[in-house]
Amino acid sequence: MSWRLVARQGVRESWRNWELPGTIIAFALIFGLIGYWTGPAALGSGNDGSALFGLLAGTMLVLVPATAVTIAHDDVAGRREDGRLRLLLGQPISRRSIVLGQYLATVVTIVSAVLVAVSTGLFIASVRAGELAPPEMAATLVGAGVLMGLSYLGIGIAISTALKTTNFSGTLAFAAFLGFTFVWQVLPRSLLWVVDRFVDVPSNPWWLVYVDTMSPVVATGRLIAPGTSYEALAGTDDVTVTAFAGVVLCWWIVVLPMLALMRFERTDL
Amino acid sequence: MPAIELDGVSKAFGNVVALRDLDLTVDSGEVFGFLGPNGAGKSTTIDLLIDYARPTYGDVTVLGHDVQSDPVAVRRKTGILPEGYRPMRETTGREHVEFAIEARNADADPDAVLERVGLAGEGKREASGYSKGMAQRLALGMALVDDPDLLILDEPSTGLDPHGVRRMREIVSDAADRGATVFFSSHILEQVEAVADRVGILRDGELLTVDSIDGLRESVGVEGQLSITLDGLVDGAVDAVRALDGVTVVGVDGSTITVSCSDARKVAVVDAVRRDGATVVDFETDESSLEDLFVATTGETA
Numbered sequence: 001m002s003w004r005l006v007a008r009q010g011v012r013e014s015w016r017n018w019e020l021p022g023t024i025i026a027f028a029l030i031f032g033l034i035g036y037w038t039g040p041a042a043l044g045s046g047n048d049g050s051a052l053f054g055l056l057a058g059t060m061l062v063l064v065p066a067t068a069v070t071i072a073h074d075d076v077a078g079r080r081e082d083g084r085l086r087l088l089l090g091q092p093i094s095r096r097s098i099v100l101g102q103y104l105a106t107v108v109t110i111v112s113a114v115l116v117a118v119s120t121g122l123f124i125a126s127v128r129a130g131e132l133a134p135p136e137m138a139a140t141l142v143g144a145g146v147l148m149g150l151s152y153l154g155i156g157i158a159i160s161t162a163l164k165t166t167n168f169s170g171t172l173a174f175a176a177f178l179g180f181t182f183v184w185q186v187l188p189r190s191l192l193w194v195v196d197r198f199v200d201v202p203s204n205p206w207w208l209v210y211v212d213t214m215s216p217v218v219a220t221g222r223l224i225a226p227g228t229s230y231e232a233l234a235g236t237d238d239v240t241v242t243a244f245a246g247v248v249l250c251w252w253i254v255v256l257p258m259l260a261l262m263r264f265e266r267t268d269l
Numbered sequence: 270m271p272a273i274e275l276d277g278v279s280k281a282f283g284n285v286v287a288l289r290d291l292d293l294t295v296d297s298g299e300v301f302g303f304l305g306p307n308g309a310g311k312s313t314t315i316d317l318l319i320d321y322a323r324p325t326y327g328d329v330t331v332l333g334h335d336v337q338s339d340p341v342a343v344r345r346k347t348g349i350l351p352e353g354y355r356p357m358r359e360t361t362g363r364e365h366v367e368f369a370i371e372a373r374n375a376d377a378d379p380d381a382v383l384e385r386v387g388l389a390g391e392g393k394r395e396a397s398g399y400s401k402g403m404a405q406r407l408a409l410g411m412a413l414v415d416d417p418d419l420l421i422l423d424e425p426s427t428g429l430d431p432h433g434v435r436r437m438r439e440i441v442s443d444a445a446d447r448g449a450t451v452f453f454s455s456h457i458l459e460q461v462e463a464v465a466d467r468v469g470i471l472r473d474g475e476l477l478t479v480d481s482i483d484g485l486r487e488s489v490g491v492e493g494q495l496s497i498t499l500d501g502l503v504d505g506a507v508d509a510v511r512a513l514d515g516v517t518v519v520g521v522d523g524s525t526i527t528v529s530c531s532d533a534r535k536v537a538v539v540d541a542v543r544r545d546g547a548t549v550v551d552f553e554t555d556e557s558s559l560e561d562l563f564v565a566t567t568g569e570t571a
Contacts, residue, residue: 005371009357016359083355086321087408090349091372092341268282268322 006101072156
């Protein structure tokens, strides 16, 4: 169980270098301020809080992926680059345990930050409005934050595991963040528009929804939102797409890091 | 069972061949010094032994385990002082040792380990702030946890002060005394000479020779010096020495004759002067050093 040892060491380092408490405090501050300013209008006077949800979810959509790739991209590559990994691997610890342990240490940071941020934001909004925020809102925000966080951590860890230097891993992780968060849905539509000779077609091809869903952000919405008051987030009620969203998240969270690990296990330090 | 076996091992980094068809066996309980000029492939060989790198061809077996298929089993019984490492961040020296103890599921006292490597009283400091020598001692301490069957030390004297060098030598001797195998690379040849049972000399990725230091002296034939002081200078004694094959008289100073010859010829020199009727009052021998042997073997200085 050396992965536990590595994870504990990772959490200890991130606590002492302020990555863990700093992320939690920053998330709590941002979500707390949103709750403070929008809480009374969004939850008071019989409003259902959807404006508050939209603002918190929109903030989370940028904040969580950006933080996740930032902390994950150098988790393995950074240790490999500066020689810490040579010391760690001098002990009877497998490369698999190193990657898994580091992954779990970053999961602790992101999940803690999401839980504290959502709790703080909704608590302050509820106090300010005199109305309790719906538990469903809290559960949906936490679920979305955790799934997005895990997906981008998976991408970041995979990049960090597969590459030897933080220059490359940082660049690629940041590109992945920008690409999947802001560009992914725009790109295929732009290509279609060009292919169709700059004419808007009345309906999208059937496969476009699947391409869209390959983004962790879109997949999270499509998996979390159905059956809740925030169904509109999913953008479709097709259960096949929902299932595909689950497969996509599984790919980013589990399969991609495993593929990177397989490469890492076969390469020189 | 051999502690280390390299069988037909080659390693290439792109177009650069770092090791060529290396065959090497190190027996259990042996102290083996690994020598070679910079870039000879010493660290690459060590990286292959501990699965930091994979061989392009060949098999590497350590303590009976194939290193590629079961690296953790190898490292469980091996203490490793690698080259080019750095301590963990935000972690004290004592926590490093505790980490090693937990990783090895050992029952050791971290303070005793720190004391053994000369870091008593430094355990509460963050190891990332240690000097190079202190970090080297710490990594050695981590390698010594649980008294491993095999110690693999890559340039262990790097950054150490003379006290540290002496302590390192004592640690190697202690390990050998309890029956552990020690495989170490070093560029400080006096160190290797002091502790190694056998040495291997590597150049350009090829193993030039493996032998004991005495064996090397014989096979390489590097000349040492012998000074013989007689009870009075006897001309016949000088002539008798000059008549010997493989012996050169380099000086006569009063009643002292200094000759240059291989270690194997020194007894013949003494016999020659005694046969001539001279009485040997004193003699001093200066053996060829490992550095001489290294230079003779590789054609380079260490």
